[in-house]
Amino acid sequence: MAAKADKTPEKSKEELPALLKVLADDPRVTVRRGGAPLPEGKCVVYWMQRAQRGFDNPAVDLAVAIANELGLPLVVYFSAISNFPHANLRHYCFLNQGLADIEEDLAERNIAFVVRRPPGNSLEALLGEVGAAMVIGDENPCREPERWRKVLARRLSLPFWTVDADVVVPSSIFSRHFYMLHNMRPKLHAELPRYLHPLENAKAQHRWAKPRGFEHFAVREDVTHGWRDFDRSVKPVDHFTGGTHAALKRLRHFVQHQLAHYDTQRNHPEVDGTSQLSPYLHFGHISPLTIALAVEDAVTAGHATQAARDSYLDELIGWRELSVNFVKHVPGYDSIECAPEWAKKTLEEHSRDRRDPGYALEELERGETCDELWNAGQVQMVKTGWMHNYLRMYWAKKILEWAPNPAIAWEWAVILNDKYELDGRDPNGYSGIAWAIGGVHDRPWFDRPIFGTIRFMSGASTGKKFDSKRYIAQVSALEV
Numbered sequence: 001m002a003a004k005a006d007k008t009p010e011k012s013k014e015e016l017p018a019l020l021k022v023l024a025d026d027p028r029v030t031v032r033r034g035g036a037p038l039p040e041g042k043c044v045v046y047w048m049q050r051a052q053r054g055f056d057n058p059a060v061d062l063a064v065a066i067a068n069e070l071g072l073p074l075v076v077y078f079s080a081i082s083n084f085p086h087a088n089l090r091h092y093c094f095l096n097q098g099l100a101d102i103e104e105d106l107a108e109r110n111i112a113f114v115v116r117r118p119p120g121n122s123l124e125a126l127l128g129e130v131g132a133a134m135v136i137g138d139e140n141p142c143r144e145p146e147r148w149r150k151v152l153a154r155r156l157s158l159p160f161w162t163v164d165a166d167v168v169v170p171s172s173i174f175s176r177h178f179y180m181l182h183n184m185r186p187k188l189h190a191e192l193p194r195y196l197h198p199l200e201n202a203k204a205q206h207r208w209a210k211p212r213g214f215e216h217f218a219v220r221e222d223v224t225h226g227w228r229d230f231d232r233s234v235k236p237v238d239h240f241t242g243g244t245h246a247a248l249k250r251l252r253h254f255v256q257h258q259l260a261h262y263d264t265q266r267n268h269p270e271v272d273g274t275s276q277l278s279p280y281l282h283f284g285h286i287s288p289l290t291i292a293l294a295v296e297d298a299v300t301a302g303h304a305t306q307a308a309r310d311s312y313l314d315e316l317i318g319w320r321e322l323s324v325n326f327v328k329h330v331p332g333y334d335s336i337e338c339a340p341e342w343a344k345k346t347l348e349e350h351s352r353d354r355r356d357p358g359y360a361l362e363e364l365e366r367g368e369t370c371d372e373l374w375n376a377g378q379v380q381m382v383k384t385g386w387m388h389n390y391l392r393m394y395w396a397k398k399i400l401e402w403a404p405n406p407a408i409a410w411e412w413a414v415i416l417n418d419k420y421e422l423d424g425r426d427p428n429g430y431s432g433i434a435w436a437i438g439g440v441h442d443r444p445w446f447d448r449p450i451f452g453t454i455r456f457m458s459g460a461s462t463g464k465k466f467d468s469k470r471y472i473a474q475v476s477a478l479e480v
């Protein structure tokens with residue numbers, strides 16, 4: 001197992017109670033600011049950002065273990081900010097729907113949940129107000145959220161640890177980027193017996209008493225109310241309801257009705273054959289571990305085959321955790337900068353090839369191209385906040401074909417994906433686009449115009465692999 005650079009310095013570790021020393025050595029934990037919990041502290045705070053759920057959350061479990069060890073209550077804090085990068089009303093509505101479930105699930109574990117909005121939402125102010133002894137956070141490998149954690153670690157004067165709560169296998173175990181899934185897969189599989197187990201979900205022993213007049217936001221209210229600098233241009237969707245409880249309902253449906261045929265139907269956009277859990281995974285409303293264990297149970301109970309299980313877990317753990325690995329280790333993950341050298345070279349060689357037709361971003365956004373199948377994918381995304389994986393691959397490759405050059409194609413794909421997909425702004429999105437346009441996690445294919453040796457998908461062959469007419473009809477029947 002790789003040693004972690006960010007571990008507690010030995011000196012400050014000596015000051016820790018014995019249990020905390022053990023907890024700090026978990027590969028899921030990064031000690032961002034070491035030292036002993038403040039002796040005068042009145043509670044432990046978990047600043048929840050990425051893992052927005054009350055159970056099956058290793059960050060909550062760690063915070064509970066520390067709070068119980070210190071004999072303190074636990075306060076979970078969520079700061080709703082109006083300027084989260086590239087988030088709009090669609091995303092916030094989904095997030096907002098999840099807050100009540102977090103409150104309810106945490107209450108069952110004897111844990112207080114506090115939500116605040118600007119201007120009174122400073123984490124540091126809250127830590128002072130409640131008298132925090134120590135802060136726990138979760139992890140988000142994307143650039144801006146990781147920067148926030150680094151800044152916070154510099155500014156705080158109390159211990160700050162983060163927990164890699166949204167992957168099955170802690171990402172710190174892999175100290176480098178894997179160029180292909182087949183290189184990472186055996187290493188991931190070797191770790192699974194250690195991590196594919198139910199979590200403890202222990203209760204906090206001490207209840208936090210909210211001080212009189214303590215300011216906090218009622219979770220069922222509109223968290224965006226009154227925000228002036230906020231992007232309301234993309235409407236919320238009815239197709240998905242946010243929150244852990246809706247995610248669990250969807251998981252049960254998937255396991256009972258779709259998992260058994262996943263390996264044969266997952267590439268059929270006209271069939272409701274995949275879990276559609278990606279928005280819930282993105283917001284941390286459900287843990288990948290909860291999903292993986294439900295899939296394992298279904299196989300044990302004889303409701304699904306090993307082949308269906310292997311195929312599903314290869315997406316949920318294999319491709320998803322490769323995406324986390326990619327974003328964590330490759331700084332330019334959302335632009336052509338991150339393409340491997342062979343892909344940069346071939347794209348450059350073909351960057352002046354004639355684009356015919358060529359489209360403007362606005363035409364793509366409105367789904368006004370000559371390609372009915374592509375337009376259907378775009379409309380599915382705009383109307384429902386989700387697009388089938390098979391279409392996403394085709395969708396991004398066509399943008400490469402129609403945009404003025406590869407760098408712009410990449411930029412447009414990221415803009416549209418992050419704006420409309422409920423699961424957008426996610427490592428999976430950046431790696432999916434990098435795969436489709438930049439050959440990341442792929443190999444060179446045959447040379448052809450525009451694409452060079454980047455893998456090509458033609459409309460004719462894509463449309464033959466599934467009932468594309470049926471899919472197009474389904475999308476055109478969608479209500480707004």
Ligand SMILES: Cc1cc2nc3c(=O)[nH]c(=O)nc-3n(C[C@H](O)[C@H](O)[C@H](O)COP(=O)(O)OP(=O)(O)OC[C@H]3O[C@@H](n4cnc5c(N)ncnc54)[C@H](O)[C@@H]3O)c2cc1C
Pocket residue numbers: 266274275276277278279281282315316317319320323387388389390392393396417421423424425426428429430432433435436
């Ligand atoms: C161009 C492009 C853009 C994409 N954008 C996003 C995005 O913004 N957000 C996002 O979550 N996924 C994205 N993906 C990956 C994938 O398309 C979606 O995760 C999947 O379609 C979600 O549907 P589902 O939950 O029904 O998946 P299922 O088939 O039920 O799979 C279960 C889970 O496995 C993970 N998964 C499945 N396929 C992939 C994959 N190819 N790569 C990584 N993880 C995967 C997802 O978390 C998914 O929820 C993109 C792929 C491409 C090619």
